[in-house]
Amino acid sequence: MPAYLHPTTLAEAFESLGEGTETRYLAGGTDLIVQLRDGFIAPDALMDVKALPELQGIKTTEEALEIGAAASCGQLLASEHVGYGCTVLKQAASTLANSLLRNRATLIGNLCNASPGADMAPASLVLQGVLTTVSPGGGRTIELRDFFTGVKKHVLEPNELVTKISFPLTKGRGIYLKKRRIHGHDLAQVGVAGFHDTDGSFRLALGAVATTPLLLDDFGRLSTTELASQREEIVAEAVGAAKPISDIRASKEYRLAMVRLFTERIVDAFANETEVQR
Amino acid sequence: MTTKSLHLTVNGEVYDAFVSENATLLTFLRDVLGLTGTKEGCGAGECGACTVILNGLPVNSCMVLALECEGAEVRTIESEYQNGELSNLQQAFIEYNAFQCGFCTPGMIMSARALLEANPHPSRDDIREAMEGNLCRCTGYDSIIAAIESVGVSAS
Numbered sequence: 001m002p003a004y005l006h007p008t009t010l011a012e013a014f015e016s017l018g019e020g021t022e023t024r025y026l027a028g029g030t031d032l033i034v035q036l037r038d039g040f041i042a043p044d045a046l047m048d049v050k051a052l053p054e055l056q057g058i059k060t061t062e063e064a065l066e067i068g069a070a071a072s073c074g075q076l077l078a079s080e081h082v083g084y085g086c087t088v089l090k091q092a093a094s095t096l097a098n099s100l101l102r103n104r105a106t107l108i109g110n111l112c113n114a115s116p117g118a119d120m121a122p123a124s125l126v127l128q129g130v131l132t133t134v135s136p137g138g139g140r141t142i143e144l145r146d147f148f149t150g151v152k153k154h155v156l157e158p159n160e161l162v163t164k165i166s167f168p169l170t171k172g173r174g175i176y177l178k179k180r181r182i183h184g185h186d187l188a189q190v191g192v193a194g195f196h197d198t199d200g201s202f203r204l205a206l207g208a209v210a211t212t213p214l215l216l217d218d219f220g221r222l223s224t225t226e227l228a229s230q231r232e233e234i235v236a237e238a239v240g241a242a243k244p245i246s247d248i249r250a251s252k253e254y255r256l257a258m259v260r261l262f263t264e265r266i267v268d269a270f271a272n273e274t275e276v277q278r
Numbered sequence: 279m280t281t282k283s284l285h286l287t288v289n290g291e292v293y294d295a296f297v298s299e300n301a302t303l304l305t306f307l308r309d310v311l312g313l314t315g316t317k318e319g320c321g322a323g324e325c326g327a328c329t330v331i332l333n334g335l336p337v338n339s340c341m342v343l344a345l346e347c348e349g350a351e352v353r354t355i356e357s358e359y360q361n362g363e364l365s366n367l368q369q370a371f372i373e374y375n376a377f378q379c380g381f382c383t384p385g386m387i388m389s390a391r392a393l394l395e396a397n398p399h400p401s402r403d404d405i406r407e408a409m410e411g412n413l414c415r416c417t418g419y420d421s422i423i424a425a426i427e428s429v430g431v432s433a434s
C-alpha cells in the first residue's frame with residue numbers, strides 16, 4: 001500500500017523522495033487510482049502535487065497561454081484565458097470522460113499518462129505545446145512533439161515533475177473531432193485535431209491510431225484555396241501516417257476510415273471557412 | 279496498516295478521523311462515517327453511483343483518496359433530507375418515477391444538485407451534459423431528466 005505524501009513546497013517534495021523507492025505523482029488520480037486498484041502499478045508512495053504553488057493556475061502572458069499541472073479539465077473549460085486558437089483545447093477537454101471526472105482530471109495528467117488515445121494530446125500537439133519540468137537536479141523545457149515515445153511511455157526521467165504546459169498565443173483556428181462509442185464514457189476510437197494559423201501554417205495531429213499521438217506538420221503554409229486544391233494529398237498523408245491496430249474499441253479498418261473522414265471534414269472547414277461537420 | 283489524521287467537514291459536521299492511506303473518500307464515508315447513502319457501483323470512475331459534492335463540485339468519490347480531502351467540505355445524499363423533509367429533488371424523483379431499483383439515485387441527485395447550484399434553470403441539454411457521468415440501468419433516463427428539469431423550472 002503506497003504512502004500518501006502531500007508536500008506544499010517543491011523543496012519539501014524533493015526531500016521526501018525516498019532513495020531507491022518508487023514515488024508516483026498524483027494529480028487528478030483518474031488514471032492512477034484505477035491503475036493502483038487493478039494492480040497494474042505498486043509504487044511505494046503517491047505524492048499529491050496539487051498543492052505545489054508552481055503547478056497552479058491558468059494564465060496568459062504576452063506570448064503564451066500557460067496551464068499549470070494542477071489545473072483540471074473543468075477549470076480549463078471555464079477559463080477565459082483559453083481563447084482564440086487555443087479554444088481547440090476546450091473542444092478536446094469537453095470530450096474527455098464526463099463532467100464528474102473533468103472536475104478531477106488534469107490536462108498534464110492526461111499527457112503524462114501517455115495513452116495513445118489521450119484526448120488532450122492531439123489538440124496540445126497542433127498548438128505546439130511546450131512542457132516545463134523540475135527535478136531534484138534542475139529543470140528543463142520539452143517540446144510536446146518530442147515527449148511521447150511509446151504506449152504509456154514518455155521522455156520524463158524518474159521523479160521529473162511537469163509544472164506547466166505553454167502554448168504560443170495564436171489567433172488561428174483549431175478543430176478537434178473525436179469518435180467514441182458512448183458519449184461521456186469512452187476513450188477515443190480516433191481523435192483528429194487540425195490547426196490553421198493566421199500565417200497559413202497547417203498542422204494535423206492524430207490520436208488512437210499509433211503507439212503514440214502523431215503530429216503532422218510538414219504541410220507548410222497553405223491558403224484556403226491551396227487547402228481546397230491539396231485536400232486529397234493532405235488526406236492521403238494523414239491516412240498513410242496512421243498505423244492503427246484492431247482492439248475492443250474499433251477495428252483497424254474503421255479507424256483508418258475515420259482518420260480519412262475527419263481529415264476531410266477539417267480541411268473542408270478550413271478551406272471553406274465554415275463550421276465543421278461533427 | 280498506516281493511518282493518517284484527516285480533518286474535514288461532511289454535511290456541515292466537522293470530523294477529525296484517522297484513515298488508512300489508501301482509503302478512498304467513498305470507503306471513508308461509508309465504512310468510517312457510516313454514511314451508506316453514497317453507493318459503490320464500479321469503483322472505477324465509470325458509473326457515478328458514488329457522486330458527492332467536494333468543495334462545491336460533483337466528483338466520483340471512488341476516484342478521490344480520503345486524505346486528498348484534508349480541510350475539504352463534502353456533501354452527500356444524506357444532506358438532502360433536512361428537518362424531516364425530503365428535498366425538492368428527492369420529491370421530484372418520486373413524482374416523476376425517476377428510479378426503479380434506486381441504486382443510481384443518490385449519485386444522480388448529487389450531480390443534479392451541483393448542476394442546479396451552478397445553473398438554477400438548466401436546459402435539457404445542460405442536464406444531459408451534467409448527468410453524463412451517472413449511469414442508470416433501470417429507467418432509461420427520461421424520467422430523471424424530467425424530474426431535474428421540473429425543479430429547475432419551479433426555482434425562483
Ligand SMILES: Cc1cc2nc3c(=O)[nH]c(=O)nc-3n(C[C@H](O)[C@H](O)[C@H](O)COP(=O)(O)OP(=O)(O)OC[C@H]3O[C@@H](n4cnc5c(N)ncnc54)[C@H](O)[C@@H]3O)c2cc1C
Nearest residue numbers: 027028029030031032097105106109110112118119162323
Ligand atoms: C471512466 C473514465 C473515463 C475516461 N475517459 C477518458 C477520455 O474520454 N479521454 C481521455 O483522454 N482520458 C480519459 N480517461 C483517463 C483520465 O481521466 C485522463 O487521462 C486524465 O486526464 C488523467 O489526468 P489525472 O490528473 O487524473 O492524472 P493522474 O491519474 O493523477 O496521473 C496520470 C499519470 O500522470 C502522472 N502525472 C500526473 N501529473 C504529473 C506531473 N505534473 N508530472 C509528472 N507526472 C505526472 C502520474 O504519475 C500518472 O502516471 C478516463 C478515465 C476514467 C476513469
Ligand code: FES
Nearest residue numbers: 319320321326340
Ligand atoms: S463507484 Fe464511483 S464511479 Fe462507479
Ligand code: FES
Nearest residue numbers: 378380414415416
Ligand atoms: S434506478 Fe436502478 S440503476 Fe437507476
